[in-house]
Amino acid sequence: MLEALGLECVRGQRRLFRGITFGLAAGQMLWVLGPNGSGKTTLLRLLCGLLRPESGHVRWKGEDVRGSPDSLHADLLYLGHAPAVKDDLSSRENLCFGLAQTGIGVTPREADAVLGEFGLAGREMVPIRALSQGQKRRAALSRLALGAAKALWILDEPFTALDAQAVQLVQAHLARQLSRGGCVVFTSHHEVELAGHAVTRLQLAQ
Amino acid sequence: MTALGLAPVFAAVIRRDLTLALRRRSDVLTTFFFFVIVVSLFPLGVGTQSSMLRSIAPGVVWVAALLASMLALVRLFASDFDDGTLEQLALSPQPLVLLVVAKVFAHWLVSGLPLVLVAPLLGLQFDLPAGALGIMMLTLLVGTPCLSLIGAIGAALTLGVRGAGGLLALLVLPLYVPVLIFGAGAVSAAVAGMPVSGHLSVLGACLLIALVLGPWASAAAVRIAIE
């Protein structure tokens, strides 16, 4: 479903990587590895269509992403480095709006249920700025629970700053996504193992 | 869970930006009071002779509106850029151009519309006749959205750049000149008792051009900034 052909990327004066080629079928997971500065985040943003590669193509369901980004965006859930939540809004408001942008409408009740699952029960109405770092990250990740309609998940360091319980929760959602036939591309410094699902690795050399 | 089309997403963007603006009321009020103070300073600087005040009023109010509008522009995309929500907006299946229109509209409601409403009161300080006050409101009503639409381009181009505020002024003020000329010109004509329809139609044309080309350029600038 997701194909990358000969991707090359230049940032500033450096060539970060060249000749990246891979294919991801339904139900497959890709783990992008590499030392800091090797271009993992850049590659993920390239796959989303936020950046244009120096050369090479990205194809989603056979269509080139550059020509028609909208079809990719309709199926994409992207969680980047930045938590992408507004400090002045509550977790519930952030969740509802974050999903609305991607085309998924949720009721406040559905949102609260998910936030409860992510350990924010009773704090759904609190502005993000009043939450701890860990709670903030969990509020940002809660989108995963309602992202069933999105066939492609691209997650940049989803496991950072999470405790063991939260890590399990995220992994459970990833497994569910794969079982549904969706794809996941992610970066992580921790070893990730999902029962019943193989992980393809992509190593970005320095 | 439901699938959302363009209209609900458009409305959601407006609602979100308005909610954020209301929770940060101080930012909004600062722009408003800046406008009021700047206009009120002029008589202190140039004297209070009625006929002179009447002749400089259109220009003074309009320039103050320009400056206040620019102060407010910095807020349009900057906080979204910093916390990562802007790139999420760019990843929406809905066209970024239209979401930018939504953001600019919400921004105008909060920073432009109050200026339109308070301008007649300020016009009274300058001894403007009632007819001219009405024209002043009308020109600001048509002109301030223009300023927001054009200014959004500059705001997007200077995202995350050092000295963004000053640079934004340098980039955007020259582009404001036609709106200033016809907006202030209309009010001056009204004060002199001359017809204003010509000025107003040009101002309307400026708004149409800004509405068609502005968001497109702003969206392109946003994409360049989040690369």
Next chain:
Amino acid sequence: MRLNVWKYASPPAFYRLAGNLAPWFLGLAAALAATGLYIGFFVAPTDFQQGESYRIIFIHVPAAWMSMFIYAVMAFWCAMGVVLNTRLSFMMALALAPTGAMFTFIALWSGALWGKPTWGTWWVWDARLTSELILLFLYIGFLSLHAAIDDTRRADRAAALLALVGVINVPIIYFSVKWWSTLHQGASVSLTRAPTMAATMLVGMLIMSLAAWMYAIGVSLLRARTIMLERESDAEWVRELSAERR
């Protein structure tokens, strides 16, 4: 043998070509300028209305024309860069900008020098001078935006977008300023109403314009070479070049 123009889109080839052509353009510019100035200051007759002071027109008008022409060319290269995604196009635009700004500045100064003896004021709010002032701000904005953004590629594309927005606005700004100045000045004070042109005056102005054009090309080619060296300093061909020099 077909001339392959595209090969000059590669920096090293362009570098060599620019280096060879630039001296010719500059030499031509010097010759034309000498001719033009001679005609302007010695051959052209004294004006009936304005006396000798009108001669500044031989500097003012070509500078004004060039300032607008260069902006258009700069915007063209920006458009090329955006559409074709070639690095060289952006470098050309960046190389042209300072020269364009310089001509705008000259146009403003020469306009002021003309205004003083003719109407007694150093600054005249007529359509052309005011538009030139705004054009100067547009040039400075372009250069400032480019300088303020650290990432070269983003700087190129942001400045290109600004230039394209500007080029659409320049006619709008010009016409609105023109309309405004007729309202406020009346027809008497106008730099656009030049003295009725004797043939020699026109020839002089055209020669000066051509000189300015040749100068702009020559200087921009040299500047583009410098920009190229700065940006491609890691590339093979640059290292070979600096090794040659030693």
